[in-house]
Amino acid sequence: MSVQLLTYLFVGLSFALYIGIAIWSKAQSTNDFYVAGKDVHPVANGMATAADWMSAASFLSMAGLIAFLGKDGSVYLMGWTGGYVLLALLLAPYLRKFGKFTVPDFIGERYYSSFARKVAVLCLIFISFTYIAGQMRGVGIVFSRFLEVDIETGVIVGMAIVFFYAVLGGMKGITYTQVAQYCVLIFAYLVPAIFISILMTGNAIPQIGFGSTLVDSSTFLLDKLDQVTLELGFTEYTKNVKSNIDIFCITAALMFGTAGLPHVIVRFFTVPSVGDARKSAGYALIFIALLYTTAPAVSAFARMNLIDSIQDQSYSTAPQWFKNWEEIGLIAWQDKNDDGAIRYSSGNALEGTTPKYSEDRGKHGERLLENKPNQGNSNEVYIDRDIIVLANPEIAKLPGWVIALVAAGGLAAALSTAAGLLLVISSSISHDLLKKTYMPHITERQELRYARISAAIAIAIAGIFGIYPPAFVAQVVAFAFGLAAATFFPALFLGIFYKRLNKEGAIAGMLGGLIFTATYIIYFKFINPSLNVEEYWLMSISPEGIGSIGMLINFVLAVTISSLTKEPPREVYDMVDMIRKPS
Amino acid sequence: MDKRNKEYWNSNLKIVSVLLVIWFLASFGFGILFSDLLDQIKIGGFKLGFWFAQQGSIYIFVILIFVYVYLMQKLDKKIAKEEDLDQ
Numbered sequence A: 001m002s003v004q005l006l007t008y009l010f011v012g013l014s015f016a017l018y019i020g021i022a023i024w025s026k027a028q029s030t031n032d033f034y035v036a037g038k039d040v041h042p043v044a045n046g047m048a049t050a051a052d053w054m055s056a057a058s059f060l061s062m063a064g065l066i067a068f069l070g071k072d073g074s075v076y077l078m079g080w081t082g083g084y085v086l087l088a089l090l091l092a093p094y095l096r097k098f099g100k101f102t103v104p105d106f107i108g109e110r111y112y113s114s115f116a117r118k119v120a121v122l123c124l125i126f127i128s129f130t131y132i133a134g135q136m137r138g139v140g141i142v143f144s145r146f147l148e149v150d151i152e153t154g155v156i157v158g159m160a161i162v163f164f165y166a167v168l169g170g171m172k173g174i175t176y177t178q179v180a181q182y183c184v185l186i187f188a189y190l191v192p193a194i195f196i197s198i199l200m201t202g203n204a205i206p207q208i209g210f211g212s213t214l215v216d217s218s219t220f221l222l223d224k225l226d227q228v229t230l231e232l233g234f235t236e237y238t239k240n241v242k243s244n245i246d247i248f249c250i251t252a253a254l255m256f257g258t259a260g261l262p263h264v265i266v267r268f269f270t271v272p273s274v275g276d277a278r279k280s281a282g283y284a285l286i287f288i289a290l291l292y293t294t295a296p297a298v299s300a301f302a303r304m305n306l307i308d309s310i311q312d313q314s315y316s317t318a319p320q321w322f323k324n325w326e327e328i329g330l331i332a333w334q335d336k337n338d339d340g341a342i343r344y345s346s347g348n349a350l351e352g353t354t355p356k357y358s359e360d361r362g363k364h365g366e367r368l369l370e371n372k373p374n375q376g377n378s379n380e381v382y383i384d385r386d387i388i389v390l391a392n393p394e395i396a397k398l399p400g401w402v403i404a405l406v407a408a409g410g411l412a413a414a415l416s417t418a419a420g421l422l423l424v425i426s427s428s429i430s431h432d433l434l435k436k437t438y439m440p441h442i443t444e445r446q447e448l449r450y451a452r453i454s455a456a457i458a459i460a461i462a463g464i465f466g467i468y469p470p471a472f473v474a475q476v477v478a479f480a481f482g483l484a485a486a487t488f489f490p491a492l493f494l495g496i497f498y499k500r501l502n503k504e505g506a507i508a509g510m511l512g513g514l515i516f517t518a519t520y521i522i523y524f525k526f527i528n529p530s531l532n533v534e535e536y537w538l539m540s541i542s543p544e545g546i547g548s549i550g551m552l553i554n555f556v557l558a559v560t561i562s563s564l565t566k567e568p569p570r571e572v573y574d575m576v577d578m579i580r581k582p583s
Numbered sequence B: 001m002d003k004r005n006k007e008y009w010n011s012n013l014k015i016v017s018v019l020l021v022i023w024f025l026a027s028f029g030f031g032i033l034f035s036d037l038l039d040q041i042k043i044g045g046f047k048l049g050f051w052f053a054q055q056g057s058i059y060i061f062v063i064l065i066f067v068y069v070y071l072m073q074k075l076d077k078k079i080a081k082e083e084d085l086d087q
Helices: A003-024 A030-038 A042-053 A056-098 A103-110 A114-147 A151-201 A221-231 A244-259 A262-269 A274-310 A320-327 A385-395 A400-438 A444-467 A473-497 A503-527 A547-564 A570-580 B002-033 B048-086
Strands: A331-333 A357-361 A367-369 A381-383
Touching: A003 A114, A003 A151, A003 A400, A030 A151, A030 A262, A030 A400, A030 A444, A042 A151, A042 A262, A042 A274, A042 A400, A056 A103, A056 A114, A056 A244, A056 A262, A056 A274, A056 A385, A056 A400, A056 A473, A056 A570, A056 B002, A056 B048, A103 A114, A103 A262, A103 A400, A103 A473, A103 A570, A114 A151, A114 A262, A114 A385, A114 A400, A114 A444, A114 A473, A114 A503, A151 A274, A151 A385, A151 A400, A151 A444, A221 A274, A244 A473, A244 A547, A244 B002, A262 A274, A262 A400, A262 A473, A274 A385, A274 B048, A320 A331, A320 A385, A381 A385, A385 A400, A400 A444, A473 A503, A473 A547, A473 A570, A503 A547, A570 B002, B002 B048
Parallel strands: none
Antiparallel strands: A331 A381, A357 A367
């Protein structure tokens, strides 16, 4: 069977499974729709959280990013796992005890203010839509490369599937499809990693494999990689390029941002008890760690294999995957020295950030570019980092079914995260804005109907993002984490651990963190991108890491303003006492 | 009753602070600040600082959460027992 047919088969089967689960787990009440009836087993919730959390970015992009960043890529590994320790120890058990439906719910009641609730809804919607745009790009890439359909068709099919189980099943439907999606995505990630690890190092465990010697040699893989990268003009693979303070701040922003992301927090509202919320965070991190400890191994293998298979090859005999990805516009080759061979080294090959293809072909059959070659270096190859995970099985010449499996896994990762995000958007609208603020008299049935309608509208908007992706998707991802760290984390943490914090302090803190972080990112990413280099940054902290400073500003403002204004009412003290007790 | 709640909360804070110190050391310490220093030690093909940054810190995170779950379960039981004795 051809790879394409296999891919249709795997993707089709997995979609049929998701729809089956959706029909089986239809939501009957708002309790079902928002928090899955609060009776999800902690292991199942752990899997659902892992799938919810691991997005197209984790599955498709992360290993590729690390492959090119080397040790600097560790910020993603530590940042996106370490946040779970904060979540488990500082937030999840208490928010579960609070026992309501959404994150703005907690903020609104703890700070006895509907203004605070609205600020929270605003941050939540912004963070979640930023995130969804990235998922849709992932769906688009998988569909266009492996099923050879238009990105539009791909996105519409993906949206239809999510629509079906998110609108019908709400949190309940999403939870059980996410359990299935976790199984699909982790299997799809591990199988090629294990194959490649065996091929390259003879060790079946990738986590050990990438610290082992290469097959038929006594050289360690990482030593070889250090040597090769250095020869091609890059920094050694296992050395940092970024400054320590920047790495520190980016890691912190990602960790605290993770702990403050509403779609992750809300997963802990679905388990039966406080003890289960703690356990569930542990299971979630095990399931996540399985992928996150494999990813850096995949990165090292991929970087090595990539260099080996294209370096100094003549284009006419270049491997087929190279040409396939060139066709869909994610690889480009410009024969700078006109010798017909592919020369890969450090530096941007082209002027401008992405390749612009002309209609014509060069004399070796390559797609010609409108970009001028960058004469500052001799690199001839542009490679989009998002393709590494998808191309890896092909680069390593693995069988067709493995490639098809990876496509199904990438879709599972993207769809599960998109669904989780859509749910927090729709519940913050139907519950926090309508029921709790503007239309307090609606019945539960009406609220449920509004929840479904807002889920449907949110899906439509996400679909538009997928078909017409904003050019700045990658840039705004820094936003999501930075803003979550600078707004939600301090408000939630202080709400539990500092009783004296009042509404004035919390609102000032959230707005201060939000405005500072947003201004810094917008300035360097959109207004003045040419100044986005270390010498202009505040204390050499990049826009990716600035959320951690925004968080400190939030803390300082919140505590100072609180101590200058009047104490929160008695009921709030009682409420905090209540959530601090597990039973 | 109030005294017991206070005692419970203080034990909780103690557990959480000790675990967070380890959390900080494993990631920001070994993985970032002292990473280059640790890189001088090699275990198999891994430089130690690199290993902490890309593998070790994550294993430690997982262990920390389960230690927390265990300690809190013990604490919850102890408090529940004391409350039973009162009645």
